[in-house]
Amino acid sequence: MPDEPIYxxxxxxxxxxxxxxxxxxxxxxxxxxxxxxxTILDLAKQQNVPVxxxxxxxxxxxxxxxxxxxxxxASAKPLVSVDDILSVARDRNEGALVLVxxxxxxxxxxxxxxxxxxxxxxxxxxxxxxxxxxLTPAVARASAGAIEYVPVAQVTNVVRALxxxxxxxxWIVGADPEAPQAHYAVDLTMPVAVVLGGEGxxxxxxxxxxxxxxxxxxxxxxxxxxxxxxxxxxxxxxIVRQRKIDRTSTRTx
Numbered sequence: 001m002p003d004e005p006i007y008x009x010x011x012x013x014x015x016x017x018x019x020x021x022x023x024x025x026x027x028x029x030x031x032x033x034x035x036x037x038x039t040i041l042d043l044a045k046q047q048n049v050p051v052x053x054x055x056x057x058x059x060x061x062x063x064x065x066x067x068x069x070x071x072x073x074a075s076a077k078p079l080v081s082v083d084d085i086l087s088v089a090r091d092r093n094e095g096a097l098v099l100v101x102x103x104x105x106x107x108x109x110x111x112x113x114x115x116x117x118x119x120x121x122x123x124x125x126x127x128x129x130x131x132x133x134x135l136t137p138a139v140a141r142a143s144a145g146a147i148e149y150v151p152v153a154q155v156t157n158v159v160r161a162l163x164x165x166x167x168x169x170x171w172i173v174g175a176d177p178e179a180p181q182a183h184y185a186v187d188l189t190m191p192v193a194v195v196l197g198g199e200g201x202x203x204x205x206x207x208x209x210x211x212x213x214x215x216x217x218x219x220x221x222x223x224x225x226x227x228x229x230x231x232x233x234x235x236x237x238x239i240v241r242q243r244k245i246d247r248t249s250t251r252t253x
Contacts, residue, residue: 007067009036016043021075023134028069029053050129076140080151082164085124096170096191100126102158102207103198107133111142112229118146120236126153126161162210165193174203174211177225183215188239189246196228
């Protein structure tokens with residue numbers, strides 16, 4: 001997938017009409033929502049594509065051609081729903097293993113997380129639409145091909161996604177350095193969604209409140225936490241270890 005943006009009203013409109021995966025659209029602030037632009041806004045809403053209104057100078061900086069006040073960025077692959085991820089677990093007859101990211105912004109981190117999730121057999125990854133990196137070409141490159149095999153759902157509200165996962169029978173396990181329990185001291189063989197916060201900020205307050213339990217990675221050195229991609233690997237493969245031991249478990253979702 002090329003890094004170049006899609007620009008111009010007709011080009012963006014036809015991309016939406018073809019249902020090609022788009023991760024966001026930038027529109028010149030103050031533009032009248034009529035004609036092709038109005039249709040773009042309608043289709044973006046129908047397809048849950050985030051739209052941002054920005055100063056025209058930002059659009060000028062992004063493209064050299066005549067953008068007509070509209071610039072779109074393609075996603076490196078189609079996105080799925082949370083239920084699609086759960087369907088993968090059901091189809092495999094496995095206890096669900098889902099990774100939920102609360103605001104990871106670094107493409108290298110998201111790519112590494114997707115690579116680790118694929119290696120650990122996770123059924124999918126959930127990411128937010130706002131204040132987080134999407135499935136950009138840089139993420140695809142960092143994933144070393146794993147992006148093609150891991151379903152990714154992009155949601156407007158992480159808390160609502162957690163509620164959906166809870167309703168499906170998953171336990172919500174948040175990673176927090178202040179948690180009272182170490183990750184290896186908790187039974188993680190049940191269907192589970194592991195929640196990781198963004199770089200530097202950790203889990204948001206409402207996200208924490210929707211976790212059934214929180215775990216920490218016991219740090220032995222002087223730094224207080226691990227890189228989010230490394231933390232994802234430690235947690236996911238602890239789940240793999242526990243599930244390999246607990247082969248008699250028949251709990252699925």
